[in-house]
Structures are given as structure tokens and as C-alpha cells.
Amino acid sequence: MAGRLAVVGAGLMGSGIAQVAAQAGWQVTLRDLDDAATKRGVDGIRKSLEKFAEKGKIEAAEVEATLGRITPTTDLEAAADADIVVEAVFERIEIKHEVFRALDKICKSDAVLATNTSAIPVTQIAAVTERPESVVGTHFFSPVPMMKLCELVRGYKTSDATLATVRAFAEEIGKTVVVVNRDIAGFVTTRLIAALVVEAVKLVESGVISAEDLDTACKLGFGHAMGPLATTDLTGADVLLHAAKNIYADTADEKFFPPELLQRMVTAGDLGRKTGKGFYTY
Numbered sequence: 416m417a418g419r420l421a422v423v424g425a426g427l428m429g430s431g432i433a434q435v436a437a438q439a440g441w442q443v444t445l446r447d448l449d450d451a452a453t454k455r456g457v458d459g460i461r462k463s464l465e466k467f468a469e470k471g472k473i474e475a476a477e478v479e480a481t482l483g484r485i486t487p488t489t490d491l492e493a494a495a496d497a498d499i500v501v502e503a504v505f506e507r508i509e510i511k512h513e514v515f516r517a518l519d520k521i522c523k524s525d526a527v528l529a530t531n532t533s534a535i536p537v538t539q540i541a542a543v544t545e546r547p548e549s550v551v552g553t554h555f556f557s558p559v560p561m562m563k564l565c566e567l568v569r570g571y572k573t574s575d576a577t578l579a580t581v582r583a584f585a586e587e588i589g590k591t592v593v594v595v596n597r598d599i600a601g602f603v604t605t606r607l608i609a610a611l612v613v614e615a616v617k618l619v620e621s622g623v624i625s626a627e628d629l630d631t632a633c634k635l636g637f638g639h640a641m642g643p644l645a646t647t648d649l650t651g652a653d654v655l656l657h658a659a660k661n662i663y664a665d666t667a668d669e670k671f672f673p674p675e676l677l678q679r680m681v682t683a684g685d686l687g688r689k690t691g692k693g694f695y696t697y
């Protein structure tokens with residue numbers, strides 16, 4: 416069924432989504448604001464494909480063939496003939512609104528407009544278009560070429576046909592989907608990790624267990640690939656604090672209230688891997 420995909424935003428997620436779709440035979444336009452940004456995106460895709468080829472996971476010829484299906488552009492009009500558009504710009508509502516207002520004018524009437532937002536309600540993004548039934552969340556995980564999951568998120572008005580289209584697309588490009596029926600704060604995956612991290616930090620904060628032992632318990636007891644505190648270090652303590660705060664603001668549910676330790680780590684700049692120190696030292 417490979418068709419035409421437009422990806423808006425050639426950063427970490429947009430370039431990953433463009434890559435896996437092009438590998439599956441889709442014709443992809445990859446849009447960012449300037450040539451330097453699209454070049455960074457395409458260079459990243461080339462590097463990733465070359466690594467797969469070196470490891471024998473794809474044929475060497477597939478590198479150029481895949482890149483040949485990706486057209487970098489700075490012109491949003493390139494989305495005019497896309498069957499599906501995936502927006503992966505900065506996580507800021509005003510920027511997403513600007514993109515969706517423009518896409519609403521540019522895109523075919525039967526195009527599906529998807530957002531890769533990790534937390535903004537799909538309904539809020541869809542509201543600026545004249546076609547909220549065609550807007551849906553496709554929450555891919557990083558790094559996109561490696562991670563199998565795509566969390567599909569329905570907005571208040573997302574139609575069954577729209578959901579069916581993105582489900583078929585995500586499965587065709589090798590992802591396994593889960594469907595979130597209402598675009599609650601944090602969707603489902605962020606809610607689960609936020610609840611686990613908040614409880615884990617509370618247990619460490621109160622001296623019940625060390626960070627290392629807590630992660631070991633989750634790995635060996637539950638078969639998690641990584642414990643919640645190592646996950647916090649990888650994702651960024653600031654990112655998880657922000658997520659927990661947003662979910663708490665929306666639900667007033669105590670279990671999401673960020674513990675003092677997490678807040679103080681962020682204030683002190685111990686954000687995890689990106690600053691060299693979090694629950695562990697790097």
C-alpha cells in the first residue's frame with residue numbers, strides 16, 4: 416500500500432519516521448525550516464542506514480535506494496499530494512497550531528494529518544483545523560528505527576477511518592500499535608512511566624532502597640529491560656518531572672505528584688546522562 420508521506424520536522428523523530436517509511440517503500444518529503452536542518456536530518460538517516468548495512472541487517476544497495484525515496488524540502492507545499500502527514504516539530508502548542516493551520520489549507524481533503532506529540536492533547540491540535548476527524552496522534556518512540564511501539568492516540572473527533580489508515584501505515588512500516596481511545600494527559604505510556612518513576616523516587620528518597628537495588632528489582636523481578644531510575648537518567652529528570660507535573664495538574668491524582676528529590680535534582684542540574692549525573696554518575 417506504500418504511498419506518499421510528508422514529514423514535517425527533520426529532527427530526531429521526524430528523520431527516524433522518514434527513514435522507516437522510506438525503507439518500507441513510501442515516497443517521503445522531509446520538511447524543516449532551513450537547508451541546514453534538512454541536511455542534518457538526511458545525514459542522520461544515511462548514518463543510521465549505513466550502520467544497519469554494516470551489521471548486515473539491510474542490503475548495501477538499500478542505503479541509496481531508501482535515500483532516493485526521501486526528498487528534503489523547506490517548502491510545506493510539498494505536503495500537498497501526501498496521503499499521510501506526520502508532524503514532528505518542537506513540542507510547543509503554538510508551533511504545532513501554526514503547522515496544522517497551514518496543512519489544513521495545503522493538504523488533499525482525504526489526507527490524514529498525524530502528530531507525533533508526546534503529551535499535547537490531539538483534540539487541542541485538531542481544533543485549529545476544519546477537519547478534526549482526520550487528525551490523530553502517532554506517538555513513535557526513540558530511536559524510531561529500533562523501537563517497535565507506536566502509540567496511536569484518538570482525539571475527541573478522530574474518525575474510525577483515520578485511525579484505520581494510520582494503523583495500516585504504522586504496521587506496514589514495521590511497528591506494533593496500541594490504541595489510546597482518549598487523549599488524556601500523558602496518554603498511556605507516559606502515565607505508566609510517570610507513576611512508576613514517582614513511586615520509585617519516593618522509595619529511594621525515604622531510604623527504603625538504593626537506586627541500584629530498585630532498578631535491579633524491576634529488571635529481575637518484572638523483566639524490565641531498564642529500571643525506572645536508569646530510564647529517568649536516559650530520558651532526563653527534567654522531562655519526567657515536567658510529564659509528572661502535567662499529569663498531576665490534569666488529574667489532581669496524588670500518585671503523580673513529583674517527589675521533592677526529583678524536583679531538587681532538576682533544580683541542581685542533575686538531569687541524568689545529558690549532564691553526566693542523575694541517579695547514577697556517567
Ligand SMILES: NC(=O)c1ccc[n+]([C@@H]2O[C@H](COP(=O)([O-])OP(=O)(O)OC[C@H]3O[C@@H](n4cnc5c(N)ncnc54)[C@H](O)[C@@H]3O)[C@@H](O)[C@H]2O)c1
Pocket residue numbers: 423424425426427428429446447448452502503504505506507510514531532533534554555556557
Ligand atoms: N525525542 C523523543 O524521544 C520523542 C519521543 C516521542 C515523541 N517526541 C515528540 O516528537 C516531536 C519532535 O521531537 P524531536 O525530539 O524530534 O525534536 P527535535 O528538536 O529533534 O526536532 C524538531 C525539528 O522541528 C523543526 N521545526 C520547528 N518548527 C518547524 C516548522 N514550522 N516546520 C518544520 N520544521 C520545524 C526544528 O527545526 C527541528 O529540526 C515533539 O512533539 C516531541 O515531543 C519526541
